[in-house]
Amino acid sequence: MTLVKVYVTYKKSILDPQGEAVKKAVHGMGFSDVHEIRMGKYFEITVDENSPKVKDDIEKICDGLLANPNMETYRYEFVESEAI
Amino acid sequence: MTLVKVYVTYKKSILDPQGEAVKKAVHGMGFSDVHEIRMGKYFEITVDENSPKVKDDIEKICDGLLANPNMETYRYEFVESEAI
Numbered sequence: 001m002t003l004v005k006v007y008v009t010y011k012k013s014i015l016d017p018q019g020e021a022v023k024k025a026v027h028g029m030g031f032s033d034v035h036e037i038r039m040g041k042y043f044e045i046t047v048d049e050n051s052p053k054v055k056d057d058i059e060k061i062c063d064g065l066l067a068n069p070n071m072e073t074y075r076y077e078f079v080e081s082e083a084i
Numbered sequence: 085m086t087l088v089k090v091y092v093t094y095k096k097s098i099l100d101p102q103g104e105a106v107k108k109a110v111h112g113m114g115f116s117d118v119h120e121i122r123m124g125k126y127f128e129i130t131v132d133e134n135s136p137k138v139k140d141d142i143e144k145i146c147d148g149l150l151a152n153p154n155m156e157t158y159r160y161e162f163v164e165s166e167a168i
Binding site: 033035037039060 | 126
């Protein structure tokens, strides 16, 4: 099995209201050193097989479902693990 | 400045309904090889200074705000970057 970690974040040019809200809360806790917080989504996808096709599939899943291509970008990394 | 990446996920023992829903949608797209999807939150935190105190601060922020310690776990990594 293959574990794929996918990170979906807003594009830099897009305002991240959730991140701004979290930053205000963090400042309210007294951590004024925190300059910026941006929030995103994180997916751990376990795929049965490990073939070159998996990379294509992951990109199709991200483009078609996980990320909004107008506002968001994504990146992914493959983690091999026999322990899954 | 220091960039800290924080990943918050449900504990393994906790059912992840969002992940289950995404998995069903992925299967509906025809990707039946996908065995499991778990969904989490991802934060990019930019901190002004870089001192040992930052690590403590990040843990306090995670424990006190970003993660629900009853249901979620978190991990974080420091990314040094002058380009931030």
